[in-house]
Amino acid sequence: MVVQRRKLLAGTAALAAFPGIARSQAVKPRVTFISQWSSGSDGAAITGLGKRFEQEGGIWQHSPVPGFTTDMMNKLRAEIIAGNPPAASQLKGPEIAVWSKIAPTVNIDPLVEAAGYEKLIPSELIDLHKPQGHWIALPMQVYRTTTLFMSRPAMKKVGVTKAPKTWAEFNEIATAMKGAGITPVANGGMRWDDGMRLEIALSGISCDAYRAAIMNLDPKAMKGPEMIEALVQARKFQKWMDPNTAAQHYSVHLPAFLKGDMGMLMMGGWAQGVIKNLGGNLDDVLITSVPQNEGKPVFVLNADSMIFWKRKEPDLTAGQQLLAKLMMQKDVQEQYSQTTGSIPVRTDVDLSGSKWTDGQREASAVLNESFKSKRVLLSLAHNMAQTNPITAAMIDVITEYVHNDKVTPEQAAAQLVTAVDNARG
């Protein structure tokens, strides 16, 4: 406590730059924060953020909720019902807009403006965080779900040296691997994994089709030829996966993958952190983008965000301001992404340093390029593209399709349309 007093002074001095905070000089900024609990790198990154917050003189009160995302949301809902929402909570994608309707949030427009933030991040992301025209939430980090991890030992076995650029090439390599006794696809069989593989296929076939079908829910696109093609590709993935993988986490396969018994993993950038946690060597893995038939990069984005709930207590409001300011800072984002293996939200971060991996640099480069060419897409499987009811309904269809050979791609596409209809209904 004593040690932190000086830092506290420094922190409040920094805060004084913002109007409306000057009054709260007397209080120590405090934040109550609810997030889903994670034992992995995500948890470590949040802890790091908290430490940083404390260094700036704040009090960091974090309640990580164990269990699934729904458990966290139940907790958040209970707190909101009780009239005692946390100062900030984890929330992502369109749910930010949905939840912002049930309880008052904090308008952080002045801070965002002061940071010149809007010019630095993809517009898809901006819209999600200012649902009613005001900033009420901030992204913490960005992941690309369209990352291809290739096992170098497996590549060596079949004599492949380069990553596939198109799905045709991918299928060729997979067939070769299968022939060599390697399980070509190392993904797991959980719901989100099933959904993610379809989104990877579709985005890799046509960026526009993805935007139309998944993000705009255009029924024509949902039944269009690209979607059918993607569904066919998704079923191919399934045939190339370990047949026993249903309901299993992809990380179960990582040891086999690193040995070269399994070939390719389509996963978000976070898998790098998991491989490191398992004691694996990233040099054994080729990290790149998944194939894209159009030949132009596309970035399917998954971002963790934080929403700020309205509180009257001066220390909490001060804490919210401090936290928001920190989250937009380059150095904070760098530290965060270095911990998790994601890439920073800001597109102006230099990733050439030794603390960054090739995978992160590649992803970041793709993001920058996609940002410019407007080819950033939002992930369906990670609740970025649609609200939870629609996402859940769509994933229900996809996961059934993937596991049930009796459903044809055309039927699955038609089911997607009705499911979405029904979910909205």
Added chain:
Amino acid sequence: MASTLRASRWLIYAVLIGTALFMLMPLLVVVLNSFRTAVEIGRSSVIGWPTGFAWENYISAWGHYCIAQRCEGIKPYMWNSFALVIPATIISTLLGAIAGYSISLWRFRGDTTMYAIVVMGVFLPEQMKLIPWALVLRELGLNDTITALVLIHTVQGISFTTLFCRNYYVGIPQDLIKAAKVDGAGYFRIFWRIVMPLSPPILIVTVIWQFTGIWNDFLMGVTFTAGSQQPVTAALIAIATTAPTDVPQYGVQSAAVLLAALPTLLVYFLGGRYFLRGLTAGAVK
């Protein structure tokens, strides 16, 4: 004749012991895994003899493993669970015993209707009650407290304890109550002096039932407590859930599961003998 008798005897033992092995399998797996390292498990299967005794799984699960950024293992959560289970079990059992005693031995207008409603509570799915409880707790200002969980489990538990106690007390001869009334004992004296001393079999059953039920509750515990206040199931789930970005920790998980299950297992092992006796009395009526 004698040989077929012996053969059938062997058969009986074979079936019983075979079933026992099946029943023990998960426990055995957990016990063995709790001594194995994650690497070891990954190399072979979850079924396997530990190559060495990895006590560190226990040490880690009990006192070091980081749950929700607190690297104190499940220990603090165990205490939370005790702080919640003990009062909730005692209060709900006591109230259920009193209610069961009244319904079975005193009779009052509307008692059967009341009883039917209370027993319905045993059958309500938990998920259904989550949001109503949130609203109630808001009115009471009890959000995020252990008191809230004690309240929830007491109110919900009365359904079960009343059911079992009533069914048991129905078997107490009415003459005893009459005799006590003639002797001048009132409602409470009859309860404490006559009925309570007869109750241990059923009280053991309800206590075991409530204790394990409340100890193992997860949904309410996670939703209505926060951070360091959470019960041990929350910590267990934390260890067991694998988010996309995490790695499963079978060894530590096994150790934590065992440690967290110890109180309920002990309650069963110690009370099991009486459990059987009270169970039928309570359940079959």
Added chain:
Amino acid sequence: MAALTVRNLHKRFGTTEVLKGIDLTIENGEFTVLLGPSGCGKSTLLNVIAGLEAPTTGTIEIGDRVVNDIPPKDRDIAMVFQSYALYPSMTVRRNITFGMECRGVPRQRQDEAVKRVASLLQIDGLLERKPSQLSGGQRQRVAMGRALVRDPRLFLFDEPLSNLDALLRVDMRTEIKQLHRRISSTIVYVTHDQIEAMTMASRIAVMDRGLVQQFAPPDEVYNRPANLFVARFLGTPPMNTVRARLATEGDRLLALIGGAVRLALPAQPAAARPYVGREVFLGIRPECITDRGGDVGLAARMEGEVEISEPTGAETMVLLKVAGERMRARVAPDARLAIGQRSTFSVDTRTACLFDPETERLIA
């Protein structure tokens, strides 16, 4: 002063009326037995007297106060139950003192009372035992002790001996009777056992279907049953009741059974006169029918066929067919009566009863 007065008592459970207007007045020191078949309402009546059930209508007075609204403990009563209802978790001593404990009687007085009662009932050695360690007879004594120790105005016994084996029952019967004489208390005793009723009661209230059929001393109940029910209920075997026609022969009254048998009745009571020439029920106790002629003073004779003969040692019960009616006779054990044998029996008609066939009431 009456110890207990019950006035126009009704008790209904839902739609079934269990007690349909009971009137009883029991004097101080009386030993009253409520006797009746199961379901007659005797136990309910006892429970209402005790205050364990509330009457639907009617009043109950113990001593000179109405106790309808007074809880059992304040009615100055004690009760002994059929199942003894000993508190299983308490020792014999505690069982006995529980009532005093409830009333807050000082420890010393409790101990004295226990000592007195224990020596009275000879259960001194059992005081520290639990009920489960006692035999049936011992439990019975403890249950009595628990009642005695209260020294109440009114003792209520609910079939207290029915769980004992036959031998013990005889002993306890005697003991209870002696006890009653010694402490001269007022007792209401429920039983379905006639022997108990006959041997112990100063008055018996015979009950059936929620009504007191007769309330009188044992010999009166036995010899002058108030109605057919009482006649057919009391006695083992009970009174023979056969249809008979009344006729007169001079100033003598005759009962004609099936036209063939003519029995002369002792006198001609005024009450019987209107029934002459009509059919009535004639009641004759089995012991009044014997196979020995002549040695009974006023004997009528009849012929009957022996259907069954049941020697019991002290006597032999015989089922007779007399002019189409079945009658039981109690004959001497040495009577050699073969099945199917026709023989002449003498009938002592001095205690014969006549009943109105419609009201079933005793005529004479």
Added chain:
Amino acid sequence: MRARLGRYLPLVIIWLPLLINAAHVVGFTAWTTWLSFTPSDLLPEYSWAGVRSYRAVLRTPSTEIAYINLLLYSVGFVGVSTVAGFVLAVLIDQRIRIENLLRTIYLYPLAVSFVVTGAVWSWLFNPGLGIEKFVRGLGWSSFHFDWIANRDYALWTIVIAAIWRGVGFAMALFLAGLRSIDPDLHKAAQIDGAGPWRYYLRIVLPGMAPVAISVLVIQLQYAIKTFDLVRAMTGGGPGISTTLPALVVYDFMFQRAQLGRGTASAVLLLLSLLVVLVPYYAYAHWRARKDKAHG
């Protein structure tokens, strides 16, 4: 006056907790039913929406799968655990030397939470981690046990885990029932020349009817409420092949945050509980009246 107070004071004291409990049962049920007719999503909203939510729930494919699964799961789990429970009870009743030990072993699964047992069973059934890998490791390399990964069989792995947990309870109830049978009956049957089979089938089993019905009802309501087990074992997968009604309720209510539909499916779940409970109450009522008539 004091007497009246004495008579009514107990009523007040017993009514209070009972009233609170009854209020929670009635209130929560009524509230849920009311919400199911509203357009509530994240939070309760109290305007009228008619049966819209019901229509949507019934149109959702997971609802149909859930109820078909529930039927199969109930029959499998309740049937096997009841029959096996009875058989085990009969066997244990043969003066077995290690009875206490066996009983404890059969009962201990009740002590452990479904979340935990579900996780452990999912390891065991996991072909790459559990039994299959273990048996293959022993040398039988063609051994196949991948039910949990197969959408046509995955439900049965849940049935097995549920039986594992429920069979001891059934056994305990039956055993206690057996112990309460008049030992003279056995003697009488022996004198009549009835062998053990006939004795148990013709004499014991009919006498066990009340116990069996209790076992069935308790297991059935467990089956209908099953949630944690599936969530921990398969998460409803592969696909949505192992979903059950309670999961559908949770999914709508919390995953999708559509309270209207969530409460509508909760009401459907309650109705399916009534399918079990109403006949049971009717039976209990009938038996009580029969008992009264005989007593």
